[in-house]
Amino acid sequence: MKNIILTADRPTGRLHIGHYVGTLRNRVRLQNEGNYDEFIVMIADAQALTDNASNPKKVRDNVTEVMLDYLAVGLDPKKITFCIQSMVPALPELTAYYMNLVTLPRLLRNPTVKSEIKQKEFDNDKNGIPVGFANYPISQAADITAFDANIIPVGEDQEPMLEQTREIVRSFNRIYNTDILTECKAVLPQIESCYRLPGTDGSSKMSKSLGNCIYLADEENEIKKKINSILTFPRNVEDPGIVEDNVLFIYLEAFATDEYFEKYYPEYKNLDELKEAYKKGGIGDGIIKKFLNSVMQDTIRPIRERRKEYEKRIPEVLEYLKEGTEKCIKMSDNKLKEVKKVIAIDYFDNDSFLKEQIKKYNN
Numbered sequence: 001m002k003n004i005i006l007t008a009d010r011p012t013g014r015l016h017i018g019h020y021v022g023t024l025r026n027r028v029r030l031q032n033e034g035n036y037d038e039f040i041v042m043i044a045d046a047q048a049l050t051d052n053a054s055n056p057k058k059v060r061d062n063v064t065e066v067m068l069d070y071l072a073v074g075l076d077p078k079k080i081t082f083c084i085q086s087m088v089p090a091l092p093e094l095t096a097y098y099m100n101l102v103t104l105p106r107l108l109r110n111p112t113v114k115s116e117i118k119q120k121e122f123d124n125d126k127n128g129i130p131v132g133f134a135n136y137p138i139s140q141a142a143d144i145t146a147f148d149a150n151i152i153p154v155g156e157d158q159e160p161m162l163e164q165t166r167e168i169v170r171s172f173n174r175i176y177n178t179d180i181l182t183e184c185k186a187v188l189p190q191i192e193s194c195y196r197l198p199g200t201d202g203s204s205k206m207s208k209s210l211g212n213c214i215y216l217a218d219e220e221n222e223i224k225k226k227i228n229s230i231l232t233f234p235r236n237v238e239d240p241g242i243v244e245d246n247v248l249f250i251y252l253e254a255f256a257t258d259e260y261f262e263k264y265y266p267e268y269k270n271l272d273e274l275k276e277a278y279k280k281g282g283i284g285d286g287i288i289k290k291f292l293n294s295v296m297q298d299t300i301r302p303i304r305e306r307r308k309e310y311e312k313r314i315p316e317v318l319e320y321l322k323e324g325t326e327k328c329i330k331m332s333d334n335k336l337k338e339v340k341k342v343i344a345i346d347y348f349d350n351d352s353f354l355k356e357q358i359k360k361y362n363n
Contacts, residue, residue: 001150002148003035003150003151004037004039004148004150004151005027005030005036005149005151005152005153006041006143006144007041007152007153007154008043008044008047008143009066010045010048011044011045011048011059011062011063012048012058012062012209013062013065014065014066014215014217015065015066015070016206016208016215016216017197017213017215017216017254017255017300018155018197018205018207020073020216021191021197021255022155022189022196022197023189024069024073024075025073025189026153026187026188026189027073027153028074028075030151030187031075031076031080036151038081039079039081040081040082040083040149040324040328041070041075041080041082041083042083042084043063043066043082043085043321044085045059045084045086046085046086047136047139049086049132050130050132050135050136053132063084063321064314064318067082067317067321068307069216069307071307071310071317071320072216072217072303072304073216077324080324081324081327081328082320082324083324083327084325085143087325087329088325088328088329088332089332089333090335090336091146093336094145094146094335095138097339097343098138098172101168101171101172101175102137102164102171104134107134107137107164110137110160112137112157112158112160112161113133113136113137115157116133117129117133117134119205119207120209137160137161137165138168140161140165141164141165141169145168145335146331146335146336147335148182148335149182149184150182150183150184151185151187152186152187153186153187154187154188155188155189155196156189156196157196159186159188162184162186165184166183168181169181169183178342180335180338198247198250200212200214200227200229200230201231202247214226214227214296214300216300216303216304217303217304218300218304219304223293223297223300224293224297227289228293230248232246232247232248232285233246237281237282237283238281238282239281240279240280241281242279243275243278243279248288248289249271249275249278249288251292252271252288252291252292255292256291258270260291261274264291264294264295265291337349
């Protein structure tokens, strides 16, 4: 079996450090390891429209922003196939067929869907939950199976979505007595604290819509300002510090390798030593923020600089996206033909339907 990697992001804004530790860093690692036959990165604009239907310009404008962030973090167009979801016709058609395999209550029980519905505060008494939004797990299953993808780098919050995809694959293969759909598995961040990076405001998740993000394109002064704004537990400097659920230390777990301590905080060899000292008291949060700022500046600076270089080459950037989309159209069309053949709705792809009907009506 081939190893086909697929992953995607909604173009509703620039990407942030939550995306970076949640999946982008893993994508670059997988790309550089090279243990795959195909690597597809999708800009999920159709999915973004499910809760931005009244503002399509927001989605359109951010397609290029996301593509620039992809290239800036080190995704290589020579190794990666980039595509735009809405331009691949097979995807909504596959979604339509898979919709018959899932009940509405099952969709709404999906933990990720429930969480997103709560966060977006859809008003059931007025507009309610858009069908397209509730349908997202099925649409994602179409994205994955259209390319026979079996390796999906995602954040921890997306695992329920992948389980729904696996359920659809099993149902389809069982009902139609086939094995043409492949089950997928998640590749989660290697550091547990990166599963769901909290926002700078202490919210459980960094989110563009909540405005609590540090973006990969942020300038130095913006990064410093956002880090200094992070709320910490009130205490006197000499009091013991609280590490658990401390946003500063969660960020340090995600980014601060031993090399950063040697460079910026040589009093401690690593994060474990700093944590122990902090818990004893005597270290102010201002010092921790200063160290974290140095770490984040070093992390984001090369990404931001690469992004600025690509911003000067927009025609080239969009050509990568155009060529990749055309390739994905062909790949997914082949899978769609397989699916329609198994369901027996490939009426005019060959003469079998004609022969059946002639036999039926001539006898």
